[in-house]
Amino acid sequence: MPHQEYQTSIDAAIHCAYECEHCADECLGSMPECVRLCRDCAQICWTIAGFMSRSSRFISNVVRSCIDICEACASECEKHDNEHCQNCARSCRTAVEAYRKVAGVAAARA
Template sequence: MISQLTLNQVNPEMRQCIENCLDCHSVCLNTVFYCLEKGGKHSDTAHIRLMLDCAEICQISANFMLRGSDLHSRTCGICADICSRCAADCQSMGDDSQMTACADMCRRCAETCEQMSMAMR
């Protein structure tokens, strides 16, 4: 886990946000393949695109924070929005443990990214 690393000038809140972004990236990518295998509404193009968008922006946000970019608050703001949308979309798929886990991870990431985006304003 990233918390075991010594990161230059990374406070605990940012470290948690980085962890959440990296975890959300992984969960969303894993869930895309789950959805494609499941088929039906799970494999809807808009749903898959949103999960891929979420995975991508999470990776980008983590990278911006890891390298200390002064623009990370902007990527985190966009990440919070996309993660919130992805959480709602995954939750709408019904009572499915994979989709619920994805929605929960997206919500956690959205929360910490929102905090990071507000901290720099």
């Protein structure tokens, strides 16, 4: 799949990483589990965006981890009433939807 076909998923990954970075900053000192999950999620989203940008043959391997980490981050952030946590949770859920499509395409090509 050429990288242009991944554009929506790349955009979702970058937005999720951005929201997670912001949420982690806002939660520093008060919600350590939220910070840890947001940092993990941001890192894996930045990573998968790169994999998709270069149409890596390892996308299907990485995307499964992205789904797991984004779902864990969303579940944690949904527990908190802060606007930044809610934004983060929504962006994680959106990214998971995009990653599931990518995983389906990757599985079909394997």
